[in-house]
Amino acid sequence: MSELDKRIEQWRTDLTTSETLGNSDIHELETHLREEIAKLTTSGLSDDEAFVVASRRLGNKPALEAEFAKAHPHRRLAHRLYWMVIGVLGYYLLLHVTSIAAWGTAWLGYAAGVRTWQHLAVVTAIVRLALFAAGSWFALRCYTSYAQSTARNVPISIRASIFLACAVLASWWIGLLPNVALDRIVPHECYTCVYSAQCWAGFGWGFMMPFLLVAALVVLSVRLKRATGQTSVVSDGKDRTRVTGEMQSRLREEIKHLTASGLSADEASLIAHHRLSDTGLPRAEFAEAPPHQLHANHLYWMVVGILGYLFVSWVGTLASSAWAWLGYAAGVRSVWLVLATGTVHVAVSFLIVVLALRRRASRAQTTVQRAWISLGVGLFAAIGIVLSWWVINSARPFLYRRLSEDGFLQIVGAWRWVGFGWTMLFPFLLAGVLIVLTMRRMPTACSR
């Protein structure tokens, strides 16, 4: 790969992180850039000089982004939604896989002689957290190298979306079935010990995760602010070195010569200064951001997606469980109770999503939130998640004491069935959203 190809590659990689430019747009712009460079080199410019002039003519990244946003007003939102959905699916896959590992650890721990559930719970939680961190790190590394090698902003195909949804579901079943089976095989005492260890580890998990996500959100938003500050550096050519005396006349001649070959006065002055004073050409037109910063934007929206999903999910569950109770009090029984609870769950979740999206869409111009806004919104979501989760879990023993056994079973049964339906359907719903967004963002002619 020649030096010029490398610079173009870098220029393209920088554009792929944009929220409003699609792959085919970048391809179209690259074709333009290459033609312009070819024309400029025939008029006597070196590859490096031609690249700088051509990329200046094409416009810098923020200006291009703003213009494309005007032509495609919904792209920014679609882009963010895309990464949110990938974030949620990825999170669930990782969650289920680590849950299987945690289950294995708890049983192994029991077999190795740890007999109290408290100790087992601590071991399980540590192993799970470590595995989750390792899994996230691995996924990130794979993603970064993949995104760099393809330089595309939509890395997941339709087939991969369906595969991801099936994997989420399969891992959930794999984590669930052995527990059910072992309940019948092993002695009751042993099962209770391991099961409570898992439950307590899960409790710690549910409590900690939202706050970990908030921390990730804040770190990413700080990093992104720094990254955007770096990449939007546009050289206006004012940092040229001063030239005096005889150099002045040579410079004038050079500029005259360059403008005669078709360069504008500003471009000619930039190149002439470079040639005479030996200062390097401005390389910051499209800055060399390190890879982990390049894709921090995608990561940011993934974390927002996961946090948002957990919030919607738990607030929806809270509303639906309250509804199950009310429904039972009003005399609704069996299947009807399940149906009513499910409808409320879906309706409340849908309502929150629509409200959040409408609010965001109206402020879609801002790229990434400031750290303190991320912290505020994130903490609100985290507290909402933990609180609704706590209310739901403490409502169960309360109900158990207050209601007849039949009533308790009816209500808890309704929750469980709704939760089951939700778990079964949701990955596919997400895969559907992903497919629609992929199709919208993958127009023709995106091959290189």
Next chain:
Amino acid sequence: MAVSKDLVAASAAPMILSILAEGDSYGYAIIKRVRELSGGQMAWTDGMLYPVLHRLERQGLVESYAQTSEAGRKRKYYRLRKQGTKALAKHRDQWMLVHNALQQLWERTPCLS
């Protein structure tokens, strides 16, 4: 004398439609043609042409197709559609109207003395 930014933006759509009316073309060639026609005085930032083309495509005034260039790269060509021809006629009428009005005013100016 460079043309002001606002005027460049306002004339972008009729300019592109008129160039496409001469025959199918692609981004780089359109920019070159604009430079040629204005003697380099209409300074477009090259990248701004594409969003305008995409908007015209979404409005159904032009359509695009891929064709491989001599260098082997896929180029996106744009073609004027029937609706585009109609829109161009409308643009033409409006610009002629403005042009005539201004011309009348400016022709009268020397008589003020």
